[in-house]
Amino acid sequence: MSEQELREKLIILARENSDVLGSRQIVPGKDYIPPSGKVVGAREFEYLMQASVDMWLTAGRFSDEFEKRFPEIWGLKHGLLVNSGSSANLTALAALTSSKLGDRALKPGDEVITPACGFPTTIGPAVQYGLKPVFVDVDLETQNATVEMIERAITPKTKLVMMAHALGNPFRADKVSELCKSKGIWFVEDCCDALGAEIGGKHVGVFGDFATCSFYPAHHITMGEGGAVLTNNYQLNKLAMSFRDWGRDCYCPPGVSDSCGARYCWKLGDLPKGYDHKYIYSHIGYNLKVTDFQASLGLAQLERLNGFISKRRENHAYLEKCLKELGLDEELVLPKATAGTAPSWFGFFITLKQPGRRLEVVQKLEKSLVGTRLLFAGNLTKQPAFRGVDYSIPEVLTNTDKIMNDGFWVGIWPGLSTYHLDYIATQIFSAVR
Ligand SMILES: Cc1ncc(COP(=O)(O)O)c(C=O)c1O
Known part of the structure; x- marks a missing residue:
């Protein structure tokens, strides 16, 4: 068999056996219903096999294609793949510290406003770079900070x-974004949980200087591990690329040389003139790149993105309807879409109105095989990692504490259907009543 024939055979084999390899039925009451999960099929197996037989190993044709197509979905010009959503946040933050930004470069001691209720690696990189977090509260129904809360903290x-x-x-x-622009403040939108969400018909992420995204399996599409940093700004994209790729000045992709057409003509730092541009470093950087295996999976998932988003919206609406029909809005604060926006739901968030019952309710649900999660770190300032960190809290974090103490979420991911959601709703009813 020729190499080409063998390649084709392996790819067909992967595609045609995806049902055997990838499917798993979740039977409510018998199997655990995870709060999040991946949905994969023939295309994912096919592309992964293609990436395997390519044996390219690092970023390559699949990551190139992903980096081209992904920002187009957002209406943005540039998108860089990185190895996680946390790395995306790190890359974006690091880029904003570049001395190439002159007076606007972030420096230790600068203040960064962020909600106290959230995921640690939204703000972790800022702490690592010596910035001071200023933690604001959130609204109880949307779990988001309002522009007024942010304005008061400036x-x-x-x-x-x-x-x-x-x-x-x-x-x-x-x-x-308007507020930040009027005051010369950088703005980064962490969109890790919100791929496909819109504000006034525009994709989230287009409003900030940077947007970040995660492709961990819990998220809207997956690469296993993966993330992206997006921007419309050519200079910011180049800076982000530098921090992602070892801090280098050169912006050639793997396997390519002389993209700038001046590989041996540079005179930078105290290096001799003509020092190979591939080995000139303008930042103290990282290596946060993806492999082509990850990108191949992501590319297959991208083809299903619209279906995934619709299913998440449909499932969220259905579960809300079930809980209301059961009269549970008496006991629960149900999630509400922020006015003027179209969410792309990650999970179904519930806050128990009566304080002090969360542990009992969550344990009952888990026992009846309904998976639950908390709103990540709850109140970040109460986390052991933030002990000794220099931060400020300008206003009391009432709703954040309520969410930390009495909130949890259950799944509405595209692998679930009304069959699962009916069960989840009745189990919530039994656990709460
Ligand atoms: C809001 C938010 N930001 C960042 C991350 C980090 O993403 P990753 O797990 O890919 O590092 C997460 C993870 O779920 C998240 O929810």
Whole structure:
């Protein structure tokens, strides 16, 4: 058999056996219903096999294609793949510290406004770079900070607003963007949980200087591990690429040389003139790139993105209807889409109105095989990791604490159907009543 024939045979074999390899039925009451999960099929197996037989190993044709197609979905010009959503946040933050930004470069001691209720790696990179978090509260129904909360927290030291669209429900990034622009403040939208969400018909992420995204299996599409940093700004994209790729000045993709056409003509730092541009470093960087295996999976998932988003919306609406029909809105604060936005839900968030019952309710649900999750870190300032960190809390974090103490979420991911959601609703009813 020729190499080409063998390749084709392996790819066909992977595609045709995807049902055997990839499917798993979840039977309510018998199997655990995870709060999040991946949906994969023939295309994912096919592309992964193609990436395997390519044996390219690092970023390659699949990552190139993904980096081309992905920002187009958002209406943005540039998108860089990285190895996680956390790395995307790190890359975006690091790029904003570049001395190439002159006076606007972020420096230790600068203040960054962020909600206290969220995921640690939205704000972790800022702490690592010596910025001071200023934690604001969130709204109880949307789990998002409002523009008014952010505006009240601004001081002359505020240089960045970096915040996530909570569980796929957008905060008003359009208004936050206007505010930041008027004050010369950088704005990073963490869209890790919100791929496909919109504000006034525009994709979240287009309002900030950077948008970040995660492809961990819990998220809207997956690469296993993976993430992306997106921007419309050519200079910011180049800076992000530098930090992602070892800090180098050169921007050639793997396997390519002389993209700048001046590989041996540069004179930078104290290096001799003509030092190979491939080995000139303008930043203290990282290596946060993906492999082509990850990108191949992501590319297959991209083909299903619209279907995934619709299914998440449909499931969210259905579960809300079930809980209301059971009269549970008496006992529960149900999630509400932020006015003027179209969420792309990550999970179904519930806050128990009566304090002190969360542990009992969550344990009952888990026992009846309904998976639950908390809103990540709850109140970040209460986490052991934040002990000793220099931060400030300008206003009391009432709703954040309520969410930390009495909130949890259940799944509405595309692998679930009304069959699962009916069961989840009745189990919530038994656990709460
Ligand atoms: C809002 C938010 N930001 C960042 C991340 C980090 O993404 P990753 O797990 O890909 O590092 C997550 C993870 O779920 C998240 O929810």
